[in-house]
Amino acid sequence: MHRLAVFFSLLLGGASALYSSSSEVVDLTPANFQRDVVNSDEVWVVEFYAPWCGHCQRLVPEYQKAAQALKGVVKVGGVNADDHKSLAQQFGINGFPTIKIFGLDKKKPQDYNGQRTAKAIVDFALNVAKEKVNAQLSGKKSGGGGGGSGSGSSGSGSSDVIELTDSNFEKLVLKSDDMWLVEFFAPWCGHCKNLAPQWEIAASDLKGKVKLGALDATVHSVMASRYGVQGYPTIKFFHKGDVEDYDGGRTASDIVAWATDKAAVNIPPPEVKQLISNAVLDETCKEHPICVVAILPHILDCQSKCRNNYIQMLTRLGDKYKQKMWGWGWAEAMAQSDLEQALDIGGFGYPALAALNAKKMQFALLKGSFSEDGINEFLRDISYGRGRTAPVRGAQLPKLVEMEAWDGKDGALPEEEDIDLSDVELDDFDTKTEL
Template sequence: MARILLGAVVCSLFVAARCMYSASDDVVSLTASNFQREVVQSDSLWLVEFYAPWCGHCQRLTPDWKKAATALKGIVKVGAVDCDQHKAIAGQYEIRGFPTIKIFGANKNKPDDYQGGRTSEAIVDGALNALRSLVKDRLSGRGGGGGGGGGGYDSGKQQRSTGGKKDVVELTDDNFDRLVLNGDDIWLVEFFAPWCGHCKNLEPEWAAAASEVADQTKGRVKLGAVDATVHQGLSSRYGIRGFPTIKIFQKGEEPVDYEGGRTRADIVARALDMFSENAPAPEISEMLNEAVVKKTCEEHQLCIVAVLPHILDTGASGRNAYLEVMLKMADKYKKKMWGWLWTEAGAQLDLETALGIGGFGYPAMAAINARKMKFALLKGSFSEQGINEFLRELSFGRGSTSPVGGGAIPKINTVEAWDGKDGELPVEDDIDLSDVDLDDIEKDEL
């Protein structure tokens, strides 16, 4: 008997260790032997987590799941099933990814997928919404569909598709290597399952992020999606064990897991960080014609315009020094993906007038928002420190702005590109005065 008791204790400790939940937690450990009695035959509302001990997402969920269980004690039952140990239960409820959370309401034979967030607060809110729905169903006399008939839950049977999401690239076993591994672009790839509730929640955020990233990186960072239930070769190759899983692929490097948030803003921020880390400094373009200005200012949120002194005033070395300062600042602020232009004083007088340049002398700098037709002027020195302070204020949305004179960028003159050399004074024609009769000139004047 003692040997049996000892074995039971050891077994219980082993199961508790694997299950990540112990008897001291308010999470009920559900097994093949107690699931029917505790959950299916119960009148209580249950939130049940189906997990695997090796699953990283499950491990991160554990403290919030315990906290939610304590908060809901006596109100909603909270349980957990170790699907490695109890594969029959996982099979019965078609569990294919971890963690999967289901709500067992009035109809215990048809639980609903939990679609909310994974913080303790979100879990509690979801449980209370499901409970409210269950109570309303009972009050109205409806016998089924409780525990998730409202509050944002669905049956989980709607199929996920990238159709209509024009900027999300559908990746398959056939095109993955060609597009992702052998391409030069940076990829964020979501591995999803159509039945996965978390994947459905991510879908609109992923689609919106894909469009914004495509626009801001000119297609150099792409977002893709793999239906891992169809393209199981890819899922197996990259060890996908839970949904959704997002991986980052860059040419010549091993893929890494995306660990950021799952809102559009979070995804876009990470994509732009990767883009800027791998992007060269923006080109500083000379303002040679209207096409150059239009392309630079209309395709960027801001275009930074410098008006440099005439070449005769600075020589090549002085001009190159100014351009070097601009290059350093362009590299420092390359994450902003602004456009950069320069011109020589006097070459584009209409533009100088529209921007109020000239009152502060040369060199001068302005930042133009072509969409709003507003600009800001550099008031400090044309130096790394002065320009940095100017651009930093702009990046935080601070600083005074004015409307562009005339409400539009004025006509840009077509000029020849600077040849990189010192300027030369124009050659004056020699005038031969030998045949001029000065007496005749004096008579004419009289």
């Protein structure tokens, strides 16, 4: 019945569109595509179809259902590739129906290769929208511009992807102490184009942890040949002379998870820093998702051996949880009283410990034993999102007292000053008391 309806609609209206003007599927043409899709801030799902295509006709009810479900969240459009061949050619359309998602980078739309059901299309579109929101939350701007015939990741402009060449590869990658994920791509490769926006998002999310680069293997063939690149895209991990094939997924979250695991294996244990200034506090807490803050007993109550045992224990725990990329710091009891008050430390004695989320200004306080097992259990709960939290007093990081770092020595009581009374003349006085 549906096929018959489509047939008559084509007879009456010509091979102009599969979707009526009352449909939530927007009719896209060369006249409105640049303005409405490419230059907009909205995420678009776009189907390139041919009215005579049986698969396109069968997709109509599911596609309209997806458009209705995504109304107000993601735009849904259709391009009659028969009528608008130039637009189809611009995006390399070779078969029908072809669905592309225009998300964060409109120059590099993603191909949709999932099931042709409303639910599958909606789920994919929402994932792209979520990735766009997360990228913008981290400061990345949406990219507008021309069509989808560009090459893989270029590293140009404000991109966090670094453009690699035969001439800079050795200096930037091979002689660097940094960890690198390098994509070897070809500009004409469809899979490379699909990977490009995910690679960009991953590069931004991994900034400061793992560097992401891209090398056009069709131009810079020396490095591609050296590392046996035969297909595109090929991704390899480089770190201090070691080279490893990337075997993860092709979404931004897959890339970030794989690289984070690799980084955790290769990075040293985090330094447990003494909190002696606001600069150190900011570095420890603001630059990490969570910072673990320990308040250790005064040096007179716990001498150098005792204090070092605590710091070594915290370092071991930092090594265990280094994959979390947490910050670790300590302060001497009562040396940073504003910090203790902000984290509600003091009522339970010393040593004490809290886990602080500086972005949310929430903290959790260790109520159990200040031991390796006790802290490990506390941190394990934190890593799983369990445990009770409270707001930081003042809703901001406190001001620290600037001080010198501990010199590593035992503490000593201040010496009492000897008073020399030899030069003091005491007046004679009558010891008799008058009654």
